[in-house]
Amino acid sequence: MLEEQTESGQQLISVDQVTLDYGGKGGTSPAIKDVSLDIYPGEFVCVMGPSGCGKSTLLKILAGFIKPTSGSAQLNGQLIDGIDSQRGVVFQNATLYDWYSVRKNVAFGPNMKHVAKKIIDADVKKYLAEVKLTGFADKKVFELSGGMKQRVAIASALINKPEILLMDEPFGALDALTKTQMQNLIRRIWFRSQNTIFFITHDVDEALLLGSRVVVMSKHPGRVIADFPVNFTETILNSQTDSTRYSKSFLQRRKYILNLISQDEEASF
Ligand SMILES: Nc1ncnc2c1ncn2[C@@H]1O[C@H](COP(=O)(O)OP(=O)(O)OP(=O)(O)O)[C@@H](O)[C@H]1O
Ligand SMILES: [Mg+2]
Known part of the structure; x- marks a missing residue:
């Protein structure tokens, strides 16, 4: 070995x-x-x-x-x-809420943890920019392509600032x-x-x-x-x-x- x-x-x-x-x-x-x-x-x-x-x-x-x-x-x-x-997890098929907006999906984790709205808004903006989805925050997930969905999934994981991305x-x-x-x-x-x-x-x-x-x-x-x-x-x-x-x-x-x-x-x- x-x-x-x-x-x-x-x-x-x-x-x-x-x-x-x-x-x-x-x-x-x-x-x-x-x-x-x-x-x-x-x-x-x-x-x-x-x-x-x-x-x-x-x-x-x-x-x-x-x-x-x-x-x-x-x-x-x-x-x-x-x-x-x-520990943020991203699978082959993005596990997202299809009928929610991109913003709502990405904000899901911090919302669950009751992070202040101002911080969540700033972070959603930051991580959507990171995955090159600026301008897509108000689109519904079902309107996105497969690659875009995966980018939402990555942003949704990163926004929690995980120690490791799986x-x-x-x-x-x-x-x-x-x-x-x-x-x-x-x-x-x-x-x-x-x-x-x-x-x-x-x-x-x-x-x-x-x-x-x-x-x-x-x-x-x-x-x-x-x-x-x-x-x-x-x-x-x-x-x-x-x-x-x-x-x-x-x-x-x-x-x-x-x-x-x-x-x-x-x-x-
Ligand atoms: N929930 C489960 N209950 C019983 N056996 C399972 C379960 N999940 C996986 N296995 C079995 O465990 C073994 C390993 O599965 P696993 O999904 O971890 O493999 P993998 O390397 O990810 O495969 P792939 O490349 O096809 O995704 C397989 O024999 C599989 O059938
Ligand atoms: Mg596998």
Whole structure:
């Protein structure tokens, strides 16, 4: 297993020997097994692995939707125990209130926390600008395209100023052009804000184009089989072309990950 320590200092997320069996204790087929993973502030962790290997399961544990059967997951040294806006979640299909305005959707979290209206108004403006939706605040969500809905979902998560953004194949259902635009958007947001992002994708190019670190999981039951830093973001941001993705180091990394995943899948035949 390739493992390199990417960051030093205090971890934000600490996953320690986590096993999750949907059948509960004594179950026979865990979805993930003995997964350990530390995530440091400011990392953009892209998680890859074959379908059904437990990526979403791991994300749901980090979100606090489900509890590990054994082992523990902590945020800032505190056990993750239930849902909290400290951890913002964005899924493949935006979970929004379709008949509400964009403004009302984005303001939902702070409204629930009774934040002062003046602050909410200013923050809605700020985060809509961040996701390039200035001028769309009064549109109803059902009037928006898929990419725009995902931008509303991202703004709705960011407005809560989460410690970590958990994204489960957020661009998986978008067409190629919109996907590229969304990748550029999230890259810029991350680079500027230094938010911590946990991002599941089945697209190896997406993982390399966005991540500061790539984690590869094995087939069911999911374990971490590779974990390494990547660093194409700055080159991409400074480049006027998409030449980075054709560079030797990019293609080498790409081949390495694809080999790893296919070897693991073949081993099961
Ligand atoms: N609520 C559930 N109850 C029982 N089994 C489940 C549940 N959710 C997921 N599983 C099983 O756990 C395993 C891991 O599922 P998970 O959704 O985490 O995989 P994944 O890596 O996200 O897959 P994909 O790439 O297809 O999204 C699968 O075998 C799946 O069938
Ligand atoms: Mg999944």
